[in-house]
Amino acid sequence: MRFGYSSDCLRHDPGPRHPESPDRLRAIRRGLAHRHGVEYVDADPITAEAARRVHDDDYVTEFREFCDSGGGQWDPDTVAVEATWEAACKSAGLAVWAAEEAVAGATGRDTPFSLGRPPGHHAVADDAMGFCFFNNAAVAAQATLDDGLDRVAVIDWDVHHGNGTQDIFYDRGDVCYCSIHEHGLYPGTGTVDETGAGEGTGTTVNIPFRAGSGDAAYVEALETAFAPVLAGFDPDLLLISAGFDAHVNDPISRMSVSTEGYGVLAARARSLADRLDAALGFVLEGGYGLETIADGVEMTNEVFDGYEPVEPDDDVDDDAQSVIDDARAAHGLGEK
Secondary structure (H helix, E strand, O other), rough: OEOOOOOHHHOOOOOOOOOOOHHHHHHHHHHHHOOOOOEOOOOOOOHHHHHHHOOOHHHHHHHHHHOOEEEEEEOOOEEEEEHHHHHHHHHHHHHHHHHHHOOOOOOOOHOEOOOOOOOOOOOOOOOEOOOEOOOOOHHHHHHHOOOOOOEEEEOOOOOOOOOOHHHOOOOOOOOEEEEEEEOOOOOOOOOOOOOOOHHOOEEEEEEEEEOOOEEHHHHHHHHHHHHHHHHOOOOOOOEEEOOOEEEEOOOEEEEEOOOHHHHHHHHHHHHHHHHHOOOOEEEEEOOOOOHHHHHHHHHHHHHHOOOOOOOOOOOOOOOHHHHHHHHHHOOOOOOO
């Protein structure tokens, strides 16, 4: 893979006790250091004008002025410093790079993965929240639509529901948002009956699994809930909001995805993009165990470097299957 990266993203430092630490990127870099052929690419930061294509004018201005004045506690979870504006613009710019590289034809070992922070999927149109300031995946999706694509899909396997990405595109028919997340975890959104509105009716798919769900359930959700909806949606680009905090050893979640499971998800995403004839790019979201986020990104890279991950051999438990069945029913898919 080719990784979008900039040391500017390290300058956003919310403090030594905050889980969204610059050490997350440092750990990823250490994990990839011994891998042959890994390439890092910098990208231009987005402009305030680009941010305003998915965020409200007043919010963009307020966020910039907040950072210019030295930052501080935006909300109980979300902290900015003076350099956060620059880091957030760069993080979104790296996501745009990944989307544009994918659309330009990057495949195989050149598949783009943006390693930006702060993450983005909780940022709504008019507010920062959940460690996120600009919605990186949304900015990237909008940039490719502005450049002429008809439809973009986002699969979000971060353990938290990407309420921001969902909200930004909820009533639009040109972006399909699909999320697997832990039920009841922050921010508490993402029920199966949240399926879109207006022109976006049917373009939101939510799989809120109970705590403890693992590899088999995640793969089943992707293949039997997301894939058929996306086949009907027919996207030109598939973006993966790749959080690694559903890992069994992540410190702030209770899910049971293994490192090998993330490899299977990466391989299934690649296969799905091929079936859809869609470009494919990855955008980093969460993941707060330094070892587990490094392992997840490294495993994803290995899959695109030829490794064939071991498919899960356990069955999907009844609770997880019930959630998948409910999501299928909400989208008129009926029995498998």
